Amino acid sequence: MKRQDVAGDWSELGRLAAMAQERVDHLDRLGEHTHAAIAGYWGNTMVHRGADGGILKLICYRADHSLSVWEDGEWVNGRWLLNAGQDNSTICHTLEIDGRLASWCHSFAPYKTVGDRWISPETAGGHPTYPLSIGGVPVVDAEGKTVVEGVGFGPGQVMSLEDGVVQALDVPPSGQTRVRSRLAALGDKTDEGMEGYFGNTMMFKDDAGKVIEVIYYRPDHTMRSWRDGMWVEGQWLINDAQDNSTIFQTREIFGTFTSWCHSFSPYKKIGDRWIAPETRGGHPTYPLTVGGVPVIEEDGVLLVMGTRFGPSLVMSMEEGLVPPEQSASDGVHAPEQGGKDVES
Incomplete structure (x- = not known):
């Protein structure tokens, strides 16, 4: 962006400054190489063996986000996405067969080396x-036996990183x-759990009614979100081949791409309100929050269903494209703009 494009536009300058700071903070945590946690897998094979040592599955991850999975005599190709913006604990596999796509999430072991x-x-649902x-x-x-460290029992099926x-x-x-x-x-029915979101607004409000975040999901797997006065483009994937409980969101921050996973509440419709507590890694706090916990209104007061407590942060589905209370003044980043492709 050229200097004259934003000269005098304080809201836009503030947005760019906030994004720059977020990128600095993010790189301070992850370093320039946001996928260092999976780099040991590239060029090698993750092997899943049964208790008898026989091969059950082979997975080959590549630096370009492609992967190949062998199981039951067949190789299947697809794409991978790691929640590198959090704790690298979950990986999403999107596999393609006969032109059809579906996604799974799996517990992931980062920073592995051959052996x-x-x-x-x-x-x-694939969460650790x-x-x-x-x-x-x-x-x-240990003493001539293969055991799980610290417990002394045989592991049964074992994963390994092999050369x-x-x-x-x-x-x-x-x-x-x-x-x-x-x-x-x-x-x-792929992505059926998302259908109520398309064309509508997922809104986050605090207990004082202040808008914290809005997200617009699109059927083409792009998204636009607003938070802290900033509009950001990205892409999403949901674990539709499992239980629709986790969504992966990839954002670009000045050329740096990384991904987060979040607890997700599928099959929502206009007027629904809920909370979706999640772990630090973004996984739903099983079992109640798969699908979210409804928020209801009693005597004009919002309560988490089944309790007498008010929610500190409420998610809701609002009809149409509802702008946040603090949108960019020039309209450049309005939600009606089309999405752009980002590398997942």
Whole structure:
């Protein structure tokens, strides 16, 4: 942006200054290489072995965000996204079969090197079973046996990072992998949990009614969000092949891309109000908050359903594109603008 483009436009200058500070803060935490946590996987293979040592799954991650997954005699290609803006505890796989896409999230073990072995227990929605499995639980050799470190029990299935591209087993594909089965079950309902959001406004307000954030999700997987007086473009992915409980959001901050995962409440409609508490890594605090906890009104007072407590932050679905109370004065960043592609 040229200097004359913003000269005298204090709201725009303030927005750019706030974004610059956010980028500095972000890079202070992550460094210039925001995907350092997964770099050890590139050029190598994450191998999932059964208790008998046989190969169950192979995953090859690449620096360009592509991946290949082998299971049941078949290679499937797709894309990966890591919640690098938080704690690197969850990775989202978007896989493609016969031109159809669906996404899964999985517990992720960051900063692994060739030779490492571990287990990564996860919930049905793919989140790490907090706190032990964030980063995976190491598997070690003890007295001639392979055990989970600190407990002395055999690990059963083990994940490992092995050198180079590991040769897949020469077995005929059954055509009934979990990926294919899940895509068949989804039918034409991919992203169905998001439909109520499209064309409407997801709004966050504090207990005093002040607008904290608004988010506009689009069917093409782009999004626009407003917070602290700033409009920011991004992309979203939801774990639609699981339970729709987690959304990944990728934002660009002056050329630096990174991603966050957040607890998500699917199937919302206009007029709904809820809270969606989440862990530090953005996962829903299972089980109540998968789908959010409704906020209701009693005698003019907002209460979290099932309690006598008021919510400190309320999420709501508002009809149409509702601007925040503090929007940019020049209208340049109005929500009606089209989205731009960003690298996920």
